[in-house]
Amino acid sequence: MRALAAAALALPGLSPARAQAAEDDEWSFQYGRYREGERDLFGVHSDFDPIEVDNLDFVGRLTLFDRVKVALRWVQDTWSGATPISTAPQVLEGNRPTNPDGVSGATPFLQGDVFLSSDFDPLEVDEFGSVLGTNPQLVHTLSSASPETRNQLDLDLGYEWDAAELRVGGGFSLEPDYESRFVRLGGDFDLDQKRTTLRFELQFGESDTTALLDHDAVPYIDTSFYAGRIESFPSTGRRRLEDDRQDWGAQLGVTRILSRDSWIETRIGYTRSTGYLANPYKVVQVGFIDPGQQFLAPPGGYYAQVRALLEQRPDERNQWTWDTRYAHYLERLDAALHVSYRFFHDDWGIDAHTLEASWGQPLGFGVTVTPRVRYYTQGAADFYEPWLLSQQAYQTIVTDPDTGDIVSITPFDRRLLPSEFSSDHRLSAFGALSGGVSLSMQLARGVRLDGGFEYYTHRGSLRLGGGGEGDFADFDSYLVSANLTLDAAALHAIASGVPDAHDGHVEHAGHAPAGVLLGHMLPAAGDWMVGLRTQWSRQDGDVLHGSRSASDADILARGCGGEPCTNAPDRMDMLMTMLDLMAAPTDWLNLMLMPSFVNMEMALRPLDGAAPDVHGSHDHSTGGVGDLSMFALFRLFDAPGHRVHAGAGLGVPTGAVDRKHRRTHQESRGYTHYGMQLGSGTWDFLPSLTYTGRSGAFSWGGQASGVVRLEHENDSGYALGDLFQATAWGGFALTRWLSASARALYTLQGSIRGEYDRPHDVSTPMDLPQNSGGQFWDLGFGLAAGVPSGFLAGNRLSVEWLQPLQDDVDGYQLERTGALFAGWSVEF
Amino acid sequence: MPATERSLASLLLLALLLCGCAAVAPWERGRLAEPQMALDPDAKQRALREHTHMSREAAAGSAVGAGGGCGCY
Numbered sequence: 001m002r003a004l005a006a007a008a009l010a011l012p013g014l015s016p017a018r019a020q021a022a023e024d025d026e027w028s029f030q031y032g033r034y035r036e037g038e039r040d041l042f043g044v045h046s047d048f049d050p051i052e053v054d055n056l057d058f059v060g061r062l063t064l065f066d067r068v069k070v071a072l073r074w075v076q077d078t079w080s081g082a083t084p085i086s087t088a089p090q091v092l093e094g095n096r097p098t099n100p101d102g103v104s105g106a107t108p109f110l111q112g113d114v115f116l117s118s119d120f121d122p123l124e125v126d127e128f129g130s131v132l133g134t135n136p137q138l139v140h141t142l143s144s145a146s147p148e149t150r151n152q153l154d155l156d157l158g159y160e161w162d163a164a165e166l167r168v169g170g171g172f173s174l175e176p177d178y179e180s181r182f183v184r185l186g187g188d189f190d191l192d193q194k195r196t197t198l199r200f201e202l203q204f205g206e207s208d209t210t211a212l213l214d215h216d217a218v219p220y221i222d223t224s225f226y227a228g229r230i231e232s233f234p235s236t237g238r239r240r241l242e243d244d245r246q247d248w249g250a251q252l253g254v255t256r257i258l259s260r261d262s263w264i265e266t267r268i269g270y271t272r273s274t275g276y277l278a279n280p281y282k283v284v285q286v287g288f289i290d291p292g293q294q295f296l297a298p299p300g301g302y303y304a305q306v307r308a309l310l311e312q313r314p315d316e317r318n319q320w321t322w323d324t325r326y327a328h329y330l331e332r333l334d335a336a337l338h339v340s341y342r343f344f345h346d347d348w349g350i351d352a353h354t355l356e357a358s359w360g361q362p363l364g365f366g367v368t369v370t371p372r373v374r375y376y377t378q379g380a381a382d383f384y385e386p387w388l389l390s391q392q393a394y395q396t397i398v399t400d401p402d403t404g405d406i407v408s409i410t411p412f413d414r415r416l417l418p419s420e421f422s423s424d425h426r427l428s429a430f431g432a433l434s435g436g437v438s439l440s441m442q443l444a445r446g447v448r449l450d451g452g453f454e455y456y457t458h459r460g461s462l463r464l465g466g467g468g469e470g471d472f473a474d475f476d477s478y479l480v481s482a483n484l485t486l487d488a489a490a491l492h493a494i495a496s497g498v499p500d501a502h503d504g505h506v507e508h509a510g511h512a513p514a515g516v517l518l519g520h521m522l523p524a525a526g527d528w529m530v531g532l533r534t535q536w537s538r539q540d541g542d543v544l545h546g547s548r549s550a551s552d553a554d555i556l557a558r559g560c561g562g563e564p565c566t567n568a569p570d571r572m573d574m575l576m577t578m579l580d581l582m583a584a585p586t587d588w589l590n591l592m593l594m595p596s597f598v599n600m601e602m603a604l605r606p607l608d609g610a611a612p613d614v615h616g617s618h619d620h621s622t623g624g625v626g627d628l629s630m631f632a633l634f635r636l637f638d639a640p641g642h643r644v645h646a647g648a649g650l651g652v653p654t655g656a657v658d659r660k661h662r663r664t665h666q667e668s669r670g671y672t673h674y675g676m677q678l679g680s681g682t683w684d685f686l687p688s689l690t691y692t693g694r695s696g697a698f699s700w701g702g703q704a705s706g707v708v709r710l711e712h713e714n715d716s717g718y719a720l721g722d723l724f725q726a727t728a729w730g731g732f733a734l735t736r737w738l739s740a741s742a743r744a745l746y747t748l749q750g751s752i753r754g755e756y757d758r759p760h761d762v763s764t765p766m767d768l769p770q771n772s773g774g775q776f777w778d779l780g781f782g783l784a785a786g787v788p789s790g791f792l793a794g795n796r797l798s799v800e801w802l803q804p805l806q807d808d809v810d811g812y813q814l815e816r817t818g819a820l821f822a823g824w825s826v827e828f
Numbered sequence: 829m830p831a832t833e834r835s836l837a838s839l840l841l842l843a844l845l846l847c848g849c850a851a852v853a854p855w856e857r858g859r860l861a862e863p864q865m866a867l868d869p870d871a872k873q874r875a876l877r878e879h880t881h882m883s884r885e886a887a888a889g890s891a892v893g894a895g896g897g898c899g900c901y
Contacts, residue, residue, distance in 0.1 A: 032876045055879070057872055195852060255867070257852050261859055265867065321887075327867075329859045336864035344887035352887030360864030368864060378887050427886050438870050440863075452873040458884065479880055483872050 025488035027826070029532065029579055030057040031595070032481035033625075039084065039140055039475055044095045048082030048144045054624045055481075056577065056597055058532065062488070067161070073154040073171075076577075078599060078623035080147035080659075084140035087386040087423040087472070088285045089114055089122035092306055094141030110141065110220040110308035114287055118300045120389055131298050138386050138472045140425070143281075147659070149599045149623045150175035163190040176621075177280070180207035182247075195257045199267070203249035211280035213239045213310075221283050222309045224411060229276075241310075245275030253323075261329040269321040278313040284385065284423045285309075288412060290393035307394050311422040313383065319346040336360040349382035350427070353464065366442030372454075373435040377464035381427040383420035386469070392416050428469035431462025436479075444528060446490030446828060450483040484579070486530055486826065512701055513729055513741040513782035514800035515821040518592070518647045518688050519703065521633050522584040522827065531580035531796075531825030540571040541815025543765065547808040549815075552608040559765035559812040566612075566763045569814040570605040572675070574598065576626060580825060590633040596626035598655065600676050604764060622659045622672060627679040628652040629686060642693045649686030651707065655679020657716045661761065670759035671716065673766035674752055681714025697733040699741075702726075709753075717757025721750025721773045729780070737788050743780035745802065749773045751810050771811030778802045782821075795826045 032055035038046070056076040064070050088094045092112045115123040121134040156169030170183035186201035213221065213230070223230050223239070231240045253267025287304030297303040325340040342354040358372035396410040436454030443449050456477045460468030512519025515535070522529055542549035543559075550559070552568070559565040581593040601621045606612070631649035638644075655678035660671055688705035707723040729743035752769035765771040782800030787793050802819040852860075863869060 028872060030872050030876065034880050053880070055876060057876065059872065193854060257857065257860060260852055260856050263860060263865075263867070319887075325867075327865055329862060329865050331859065334862070334864075336862065336869075338869075342887075346887075348886075350886050352885070354887070360869055362862075362864060368869075370864070370869065376881070376885060376887075378885065381886065426884060432885065438873055440870070450870060450873060452870065452876075454877060456880075456884075477880075477884075479877065481873055481876050 025062050026485055027488065028059045028483055028485040030481055030483035032479060034477060034479045037476040039142060040472065041095045042090055042137060042139050046082060046095060046142055048142055051079060051081035051083055053077055053079040054597065067159055069158040071156040075152040077150045078147055082142045082144045084425065085143040085281060086110060086141045086283045086285050086308060087138050088141055088306065090137040090139045091122045091124055091135050094139065110283065110285060112306050114304045114306055115298050116302040116304055120302065123298060123301060138470055140472060147622050148176055149621065164188060177211040178207060178209055180205055197255045199253045201251045205247040206244065208244045209241065209276055209280060211241045213241060213280065220308055222307055225312050226310055241280045243276030245273060245277055247271060247273045262327060264326045266324040271319040273317040275315060277315060277317055278311050279424055282311045282422065282424045283308040284311050284388060284421045286388040286390055288394040289389060289391045292393060304389065305394050311424065312420050313422055314348065314420050317346055317348055319344065334362055350379055352376065352378035368440040370438040375433055377431040378429065380429040383418060383422055384427040385421055386423050388417065388421060390417055425469060425473035428473060429463050430458055430460045430468045430473065431464060432456060432458045433462055446487040447528065448485045452481045454479045511784060512692065513743050513780055514798035514823045515780055515802055516703060516727060518631060518633060518690060520692060521590045521635055521645050522582060525584050525587045527584045527827060529580065529582035529825055529827045531823060533578040533580060533823040535576045535819060535821050537574050537819035538817040539814040540817050543568050543812055544807055544809050544815050545812050547806065550812055555765060555812055556607045556610050560762050561768055563762055564610065565607055565765060566610040567604040568607050568764060569602060569766055571603045572814060573601045588635040592631040592633065594629040598626040598678050599623035602673065602676060620661065620672060620676060622676045622678060624656060624678050626655040628654045631686065641695050644691050647688035651680060651684030651686055653679050653681050653683060653714065657681035657714050670761055671756050673764065674769065674772060675766055680709065680720045681716060682709045682711040682719050684709055699731040700729065702728040713754045718752050718754035718769060720752055724748040738783065738785050741782040745778040745780060747776040765812035771813055774807065774809035774813065776804065777806040778804050794828060798823045
């Protein structure tokens with residue numbers, strides 16, 4: 001009846017975090033990866049990696065009270081790679097090769113000269129200036145971007161009546177150059193014995209853009225259209241565009257059960273956006289045909305100076321959508337066919353159609369496979385132009401004929417250009433065809449794993465009715481995802497049979513503090529545990545040499561080996577998120593799988609007395625998938641009050657070790673600092689030995705663990721040092737559901753062996769292997785709470801602050817400030 | 829909206845309204861309760877797909893209340 005109620009009551013999610021009925025309470029964790037294929041640069045190979053995005057999505061839905069639901073969602077995107085900054089004639093060579101082997105990896109060339117035919121087609125000329133013929137081919141100009149991370153937090157509250165539901169929600173999204181805050185109000189009304197459901201939703205969002213303009217390109221971009229909105233920082237050469245936008249949205253929908261086998265839904269939506277709606281990283285290249293310079297033109301043709309202008313979009317957009325979905329159940333196959341159509345129209349001149357179909361086919365044994373196909377087509381925005389021509393001078397310089405001094409500089413007349421222009425290919429006419437498959441598997445009672453794959457191809461030629469953009473804008477991409485869902489009601493039913501949860505005593509005293517991995521084993525064969533751990537750590541103290549602070553003069557002279565350092569680390573933050581999956585195939589053996597995701601940020605500061613280096617004015621960031629750890633835990637000893645288990649683990653090098661600095665100020669800095677790579681790059685052996693004890697309200701334990709690198713070097717030519725840790729803790733149960741702990745930790749970390757075997761910059765101590773490793777002493781203070789009864793029984797939350805006591809580093813390293821661990825887990 | 833699209837929209841809306849004649853009692857909705865017949869069988873995968881489409885297509889926007897970030901790349 002649960003699914004029946006959901007089918008009869010629920011409407012598809014306009015809001016992604018809709019509260020559910022109590023029996024639909026769930027936790028879910030999804031990882032997704034998006035990657036594009038390389039763009040066709042027509043004979044030039046770019047060494048920029050294509051766009052790739054790692055996406056994490058954690059959702060918890062809970063019933064607070066009988067009719068009050070809450071839904072919490074955390075989303076994180078980390079993306080990096082190269083993206084088109086503009087479009088230009090191929091003859092301009094915007095991606096011109098900079099390496100002898102014909103590889104482009106340099107500054108995007110946004111300025112230049114183009115010769116045009118009498119019909120304004122670009123002309124190909126040889127090195128002697130002889131015209132070889134017309135070449136109308138356009139090509140994207142690519143620019144690289146450093147990894148960036150976006151975090152979004154959403155909260156929804158819902159109240160249910162018998163035939164209605166009201167929801168209120170909101171959240172925020174943060175990324176380095178864009179922040180948005182949004183609220184929404186929605187509701188459902190059931191009519192006609194719940195055969196019909198009406199739904200509405202109102203939304204408001206406000207967003208701020210604070211974009212540092214492309215370092216490499218900004219000297220060549222005309223931003224005169226944005227005078228007053230761009231702030232300059234002459235000392236660093238930075239230019240920052242600041243603006244904001246507002247978005248209002250409203251949707252109205254109706255879902256109707258048509259028969260025993262089918263339902264249909266239709267909804268209309270309206271969105272109004274105002275403010276800065278352009279993209280601060282896109283420019284339009286304009287060929288200025290200066291009448292005074294046409295003596296340079298080929299016979300019968302024209303000569304144009306190409307300049308780049310920051311794109312200019314309308315500051316208002318009104319969008320209308322109409323969605324219709326239909327589903328039909330085929331009894332003979334036990335399958336469901338879903339089809340949907342979406343029409344979109346806006347006052348930028350874009351009309352779009354989306355047609356989608358999927359086939360949900362249960363295969364038995366809790367497995368459902370769903371192939372799907374999607375076709376999308378759109379027209380171009382009124383102001384879309386791949387590039388522009390303007391019959392005027394970019395600027396007119398008047399000089400004094402006697403002295404040669406410049407008397408005046410008159411810029412181009414804006415009125416002779418369109419008031420809005422963009423060459424963003426997403427506003428062009430094109431079609432996209434995508435297809436994929438989803439697989440849903442019930443792993444155990446209350447545990448479901450969903451996987452998905454989609455291949456997507458964007459083609460100008462796929463536009464419905466033809467007339468799409470040229471093939472220079474074509475690209476392919478794929479998206480894969482895996483989602484683990486825990487059904488809280490089913491897990492509660494299982495947990496009710498677990499003695500510790502059932503009798504109201506939570507065995508928190510048997511668990512180690514939040515910062516200790518592998519601190520306990522599952523009690524019995526057949527048990528499962530799922531959890532999420534986060535570790536946030538900061539280093540922003542002094543730069544240490546051994547255990548003493550090093551002066552700038554000392555760092556400058558000795559921190560970078562034989563070369564003088566120019567910068568020192570000022571702050572480094574790391575956020576690591578790990579998913580804990582644990583199963584007990586037997587009483588004496590537990591198996592664990594721990595994928596990890598990391599994000600790191602580093603700020604540098606210039607050293608006193610060092611040579612000026614613009615590198616020091618930048619913050620660096622990296623992020624993405626970290627290393628995967630797999631463990632087997634063996635129960636060695638189990639007596640009342642005392643337990644010992646040993647662990648043997650394998651570290652799988654899934655984290656990247658080839659992350660590079662973003663090009664800045666026309667310079668490639670090569671590989672980023674060693675500590676900013678996402679993984680070890682080597683296969684690692686992870687042994688551990690753990691003892692835990694308890695007596696009444698007291699608990700205690702100790703653990704020795706290590707990391708032994710199984711390879712001498714990774715794909716980038718080095719290996720992280722081996723690691724040994726020893727820790728001991730004591731805990732006290734403050735109440736029957738809350739306990740506190742204190743812990744001591746000693747860490748011995750070896751230095752990096754080998755070094756980068758490819759170009760990398762050495763301007764800070766973190767760029768040298770000898771400035772890594774050391775001995776570290778910490779004290780930890782933690783709290784742990786276990787839910788003793790109710791539908792959340794078996795859930796456990798824990799936090800721990802790790803306070804450094806002493807650092808004794810090898811070489812020169814940034815002093816640690818502290819680390820915060822937080823964990824949630826549920827056993828069933 | 830061109831005339832053909834208006835006609836198509838009107839026809840579909842009309843079909844939706846007329847279809848209301850078949851009364852389906854709550855106890856007759858077992859097939860509709862199958863997971864594969866849910867209104868959103870894979871809500872999170874769909875949200876992820878729509879998020880990537882939003883950053884690559886002009887018409888996928890209007891997700892005002894769901895955040896989604898700039899999608900400026």
